Amino acid sequence: MLPEIEKLLVLQDRDQKLRAVLTEIAALPGEKAARDREFKAADDRLEAARSRQKEIEVERNKLEVEVKAKQDQISRYKNQQLETRKNEEFSALRHEIEMAEKVIIELEDRELVLMEEAESLKPSLQAAQEAHAAEKKKVETHMASLVTRKENLDARQKELEAERPSFITGIDEDLLDRYNRLFKSKNGIALVTVEHGVCAGCNMQVTHQAILEVKAEKEIVGCPQCGRILYEPQ
Ligand SMILES: [Zn+2]
Incomplete structure (x- = not known):
């Protein structure tokens, strides 16, 4: 084998390693973005599980305010009953009180239904919280490993780049230039x-003349x- 070819093969092997490292480094932001999306999705799932519970809470508070208002109304009617001397007015007020009491019962029934629903939601919410915690932990582990990988890759890149000059010594400048251009343009x-x-490289038939020259x-x-440099397998 030509000594230049031998040197270039060693250099190519090193350069391919560096290229692989650089490709991996370039892919890291995309991986991080994917992890970020997983994080967000886990949050969204938990939020969805919580939303019905929140709705129920809001509605229950509203019902309690309404019950309180009706109770206040009843107190006012009762005071008015004490003050009136007219029988008609007294019975009219009694009717109003009965109506208000009926509304309170309806409101309280609705509240009971909501409380039962809230109770039934507890296990699924618990499960959602546990799943969320587990997912977050998993994603955090992935994130941490991404940081470690980046550090290792950066170190490897520096090392390969620092060592490269020693692998190009003795290679003719024009040949090195030709190699560099090919390496860049031919993946x-x-x-x-x-x-x-x-x-x-290109899987094409090489001319007879070229084969003879390689041999x-x-x-x-x-x-x-394709222009790539040819050599005979040993
Ligand atoms: Zn070719």
Whole structure:
């Protein structure tokens, strides 16, 4: 194998590792956003479970205010009964009192129904709270692992970048330039094997002439189709 090819293969292996690290780093914000959405969804589910309970509370408070108002009304009617001397007025007031008492009974019945519903909601709310706590914990663990992964990836990136100069020493400048351009434009694959006359990069048949040149191992040969640097598998 040509010594340049050997060096470039080592460099390519390193560069592919760095490329993988950078790709992973680039994907982290998306992963974090997904975790954030999970967090939000867990909150929403708990909120939905709580909303009926809140509605019931609001309605019960309203009913209690109404009951109080009716009770006050009854007290006023009773005072008026004490003050009146007219029989007609007295019975009219008694009728009003009976009506108000009937309304109070209806309001209290409605309140009872609501209390029963609130009671029946308790287990499902409890379950929703437990599920919420478990989900939050899971997401928090994921978040923490994302932070650790980011730290590890950053460290790996620095390491690979710091070591790169030592892997390019001795490689001809033009060849390195050619390699760099190929690596960038060909998805991180600048050097490929040619097997059974086919380029492993583009899967196209390579010309007979090119195959002979690769086999001769005298110069760097590019694939006539995709331009990648060809070498014979060892
Ligand atoms: Zn090719």
